[in-house]
Amino acid sequence: MSNPLAVTLGDPAGIGPEIAVRAALGAPDVVMVGPRSALDRAVALIAPGTPVQEVAEVSEPARSAAHLRLLPVCGGMEAPAYGRVDAGAGQAAAEAILTAIRLAREGAVSGIVTAPIHKEALAAAGVPFPGHTEMLAHHGGAGRVAMMLANDELRVVLVTIHTALRDAIAQADFAAQMSAIRLADEGARAFGIARPRVAVAGLNPHAGEGGLFGREEIEIIAPAIAAARDEGIDASGPWPGDTVFMQARAGRFDVVVAQYHDQGLIPVKYLGLEKGVNVTLGLPFVRTSPDHGTAFDIAGKGIASAESMETALAMARRLVASRQGAGAGAG
Incomplete structure (x- = not known):
């Protein structure tokens, strides 16, 4: 070096x-x-x-x-x-x-x-x-950065970071979704994954349950996933936040885009603080x-x-x- x-x-x-x-x-x-x-x-x-x-x-x-x-x-x-x-x-x-x-x-x-x-x-x-x-x-x-938390079992990128939860909901707009998905794809490629499988978590319980528990998934997150796919990114979702990390850990996805701080960091930190690394993407x-x-x-x-x-x-x-x-x- x-x-x-x-x-x-x-x-x-x-x-x-x-x-x-x-x-x-x-x-x-x-x-x-x-x-x-x-x-x-x-x-x-x-x-x-x-x-x-x-x-x-x-x-x-x-x-x-x-x-x-x-x-x-x-x-x-x-x-x-x-x-x-x-x-x-x-x-x-x-x-x-x-x-x-x-x-x-x-x-x-x-x-x-x-x-x-x-x-x-x-x-x-x-x-x-x-x-x-x-x-x-x-x-x-x-122009825009994202936080990726990574260990041997999970890679997680956050749409919003250090902000109050009510503010995070407002900040998780279409532009923020697109930025996080793009940076997740870019970050996973930096880890040597040629075509990363990017899973996007929903914001609401059960990823909104078809609009019963909120419409952010329908009106914001799903359109962003579709736009990312049009750019050639292998993005999917929105997936329920209570199961998507287990699926990623089992090997179905290479990186998960989480909507807010604790949604993404709790699964990574639960696997052991000594194993996790924070990587700033976009710099x-x-x-x-x-x-x-x-x-x-x-x-x-x-x-x-x-x-x-x-x-x-x-x-x-x-x-x-x-x-x-x-x-x-x-x-």
Whole structure:
């Protein structure tokens, strides 16, 4: 890999720095982005004595295989107390994300892997975005993005993300359906599936039961599926949300388009947080993250599992290689 992956440290009051250190040890293709104080504290907890090398440019090579490279943000910031919502921690997390996005857009890094952030801390810092996906959509140079949650058994793409349920219903319009279906097809192809089978979940119970429980399926979702099929996408549905994920897990579908946050994330997370990876689709660069939060209750105890973070790193490498291979083939 010619350029490194940027790994943001996430909220310094949570487990992000710990799992970032565990995942980055012995990984020469990683440059971490975040406050030096947060990284030093995590190193002392996870891998005492590991040398940290601050870099001004991500292209600066590691002094040795043992060094952890860091592009620092928020210089002079003290590490916040573990397990508490802190405005300074929210600001540091946001600065790391924005720095990583800039590096990715400049081509200085091949992709971004983000450690967990805390939405209340972002809000306390005055950050006008509720989460990673919205920040990436605004600053990442994409017209529209979608969140894909993936593990070995399920791939799920969301039509709406971090919004109140009553607002999600209004936002799940024809344009949102089309965008999610297209990105689901594109995302599944990035996983090496030549012709993805895209299942679209209904919004209402029993996918509306022919209009008895709502007409969104008839008036919005089904027309979008038909339009996607006209574009050559193997889309089907709308399928009842209470069974479509079981069918996908059994191998009938390659990816499921879910209408709102919990409809899609509960099935994936139920299979195990350590196995899931969040992939942002639609960006001009690769971005992945673990499928869990800041875990304030165990932050600073040195017991947080880095398995999902390691899986997110492996997924990023795979997707970068896929993009580079597609680019070479196009030439």
